[in-house]
Amino acid sequence: MIERAHLRHSYLFLLFSCLIIGCSLHTPQMCDSDVAKENDHQAFQRLLASDFHPEWTDDGGRHTTWACKVPPDDGDVAKAESRPVLLLHEYDHLTTVCLEFAKRLSRAGFRVYVPLLFGKADGVGGTGTMIANTWELETSGEWYTLFAEHKKQPITTWLCDLAKRISEKHGGRRIAVIGMCLTGVMPIAMMGEDAPILAAVVAQPSIPLFAFTPEGERSLGISEDEINNAVKRSKSEHIRIFGTRYEDDTIGKRARFEHICTLFGENFENHTIRACDYLHNPKWGLKSNAHATLTLCYLPSPDDYPPRKLYLELLVFLKAQFEGK
Secondary structure, eight states: HHHHHHHHHHHHHHHHHHHHHHHHHOOOOHHHHHHHHTHHHHHHHHHHHEEEEEEEOOTTTTEEEEOOOOTTTTOHHHHHHHSSEEEEESSSSHHHHHHHHHHHHTTOOOEEEEOOOOTTTTOOSHHHHHHHHHHHHHSSSOOOOSOOOOOOOOHHHHHHHHHHHHHHTTTOOOOEEEHHHHHHHHHHEEEEEEEOOEEEEEEEEOOSSSSSSHHHOOOOOHHHHHHHHHHHHHHHHHEEEEEEEETSSSSOOHHHHHHHHHHHHEEEEEEOOOHHHHHOOOOOOOOTOOOOSSSTTOOOOOOOSHHHHHHHHHHHHHHHHHOOO
C-alpha cells in the first residue's frame, strides 16, 4: 500500500513538473491585440453569445459544439451551407482569436462549427488555465499529448461522430476539417478512421508536446494504422491536405511537418510561412517564437502581411475543394 502511494505521488510530481515545463516551452508569440483579447473574458462571452449558438452538447455535457451564425458577406447563404467546416481549437484553450477566425471563415462563405475539446468556454487564459487544461488532457482518458508518439488519440472517435453529425445536417456532404497546434494532426487521424472528410488543414502540428529523439520529433502522435489508412484514403478519394507552419517554429516541429509532406506527396500543399517573409522584415513585428499561423497576430491588411496572405491562400484552397467535389 505504501509503495503504491509512493508511486502515485511520484507520478503526480512528474506530471506536474511536465506541466510547468510545458508552460514555459509552449508559449507562442502573442501580439499586443492578442494579449488584450486574452485578458478580456467578458469580450469572449459576448462574442460567443452574439455570433455563435450551441448546436450540440454530448450526453455527458463534456463537449459542446457551436455553430457560427455570422452570414456570408456575399449573401449567398445556400452556398455557405454547402461548405461545412469543422474548426478544432488550439492548445491551451478555446480563445477569442479562434472564434474570430471562425467568423472570418463564415463571412467568406463557409458554415463553421467549433467544438470545445477541453477546458472551459469562458475565455480565461494564462498560466493557471494552461496548467489546468494540460492536467485535464493528461487525465481525461481522451488524449495522449505529452509523450505518446504512435498511440491512437481516444478523442478521435468522438470527432469522427461529430463529423458525421455535421455531414448529415448538410445533406450528407463531406466536410473540411481544420486542426491547429495540439489538434493539428487530428484531421489526419479522422481521415484514418471513417470520418466524411473532403479536405484537411494541418496547421503547426505539435503532438507529442515533448520529443527527445529524432523519432519523437517526426512522429504524429497518432497510430500507424490511422496514418496508413489516411494515406490510402487521400490517394483513393483525392483528399488534399493544406499544411502550414512558421519555418522557424520550434513547437510545431519541422521534422514532423516534413514527414507529413512525404507521406501524402502530391496531395499535400506546403504553405510554410518562410522565415525570410516574417523574420527578416521588421515592419511585420513577428518574432522567432511565432507559432499560431491562422489565429494569433492576424491583421485584415495589407494582403502581403504573412498571416493575412496565408489566410487568403487557405480560402482559395477550401473553395477549390468544395467546388471540385
